[in-house]
Amino acid sequence: MLLQLAAAVGLRPLPGDGVLRLAREGSRRVRHAAWLLLARYGRRWGKRLRSVEPADAYERLLLEALCHEPRTGARHPLPSSGLLVAQSMLMGRFDRPGEGLSGGLSVLLDSVGEALASTDGIAGVLTVVTACRPDLEADPVLLRRRSPGHWILRLPVDSDRPTGPQDIGEHREALAWWATRLMSTLGRRLDVLHVRYADDGSLALAEAARRVGAGMVFTATPDPHRQMSERLDHPDVDPDQVRLDLHRVYLADRLADRADRVVGIAGRGGTAELLHHFPQLSRRYGAGRLSAPPEGVAPYEPQPEAAKRCGFLIDRIGGTAGSADESRRTVLLSVGRLHPVKQQDVLVRAWIESGCHRESVLVLVGGSTRGPDRQESLIRDRIHAVTRGNPEARGRLLLLPALSNADVRSLERTLADPAGRFRARYVCPSAKEEFGLAVLEAMEAGMVVAGPERGGVPHYLDDGVNGLLLDTSTSHALGQGLRRLLDLDDGAAETMARRAQHLVRTRYSAAAMAQALAGHYADVASRG
Structure with missing residues (x-):
């Protein structure tokens, strides 16, 4: 953790030789963190990493990103005019809805990404997902065009399986580094990043957005605050579950604080329940004025x-x-x-x-x-x-x-x-x-x-x-x-x-949702 923090902010707490020793001899996680830090010590030290033999696809991509420009694999350049926006789904596999942690969000982001790409003022859409080691071994390409105006950007994760809410925190700084690195090499600046879940991965992307100078939109929901409140009403509270709930409450509040724009998902009575759990949003936007763009489905196309x-x-x-x-x-x-x-x-x-x-x-x-x-x-x-x-x-x-x-x-x-x-x-x-x-x-x-x-x-x-x-x-x-x-x-x-x-x-069409979101993105981007 200390090595990652030093690398994140550009500190040099150890002599270069000491970092190089950790980069070669430490445990896997220590070794990777030392690689990130050593690259901060200048080209002379960074060249030492070229002699490291990678053990797998994740290490190959990490060393390549540290020593060279990462090969994203994009054959179609991103447009230079209009807004470039990103949306995230960091848990589950994007192309396999209904399996594991992949649910309706993957379907939603696919249809909204397509709709946004054809919305006035939007130049392109990046859907940011994660790829674990088996995924990277099968396909090492990190940026691929899904359709005209819509790209999938894959963030490598050093895990043998897709990450879940219980373990994504272990990868938070690595995800922030990868997102910053890849978003910085797109050939143009990212304008707005939209995150939807209160988890460590979203906080990692929020940090990456800050580092690359992109605006940020956060979709807030009554959970985890609602779940925390209900759990404490029961006498047989599981302390471990309370700890996880408290952490998610912390993450949601941090994301709401960092976001340039917060939008909600309406429930019975609109956004009243959401504002009850996020009183800071009432102070920020005024009672009853929090926007809740309608989510939507894509038109049915027979196959x-x-x-x-x-x-x-x-x-x-x-x-x-x-x-x-x-x-x-x-x-x-x-x-x-x-x-x-x-x-x-x-x-x-x-x-x-x-x-x-x-x-x-x-x-x-x-x-x-x-x-x-x-x-x-x-x-x-x-x-x-x-x-x-x-x-x-x-x-x-x-x-x-x-x-x-x-x-x-x-x-x-x-x-x-x-x-x-x-x-x-x-x-x-x-x-x-x-x-x-x-x-x-x-x-x-x-x-x-x-x-x-x-x-x-x-x-x-x-x-x-x-x-x-x-x-x-x-x-x-x-x-x-x-x-x-x-x-x-x-x-x-x-x-x-x-x-x-x-x-x-x-x-509730995807086109109507895209139009509403495009307005928020344009407003956030115009504020700088």
């Missing part, structure tokens, strides 16, 4: 291959539903990464306890089958435990791995078709959703939707009008909500679905 795969999935669901002579069976669909906060295990328990399994098929989409992480395995084990003694429920439960966004949206449209084989409903059982992009996508597809009453879903879902709100705090309460969802007659469900679809298509 021929997705349609073929959808047909296969529909056949699988049909096989689970039973024989063709049965009356049209209801399908409950839920899409999301397998994680305790998403509560798929609670949903299965509620489905069984309420008796809904006798008249519906439950289809869960999410998680990786190639290499599930600990959280995914935990949820799968809990689901198997719940259904172990109930062969009827087990036979009507279909667990599908994460699908591409195109496949999910194709499946939702097919299930929503009134002339289709099934009477379909969408359910989101999460403990809370700050916004709920998957819910919006199901609404846009024409499905009647039920989502959690905690978080941001009530901002756009009006109970009994364009969907249902669920109490997801216990399996019993969730089961009552499922019963209410199944008991909706087709006429009422069709009316709700139609209203929901109209709302999303008119107010």
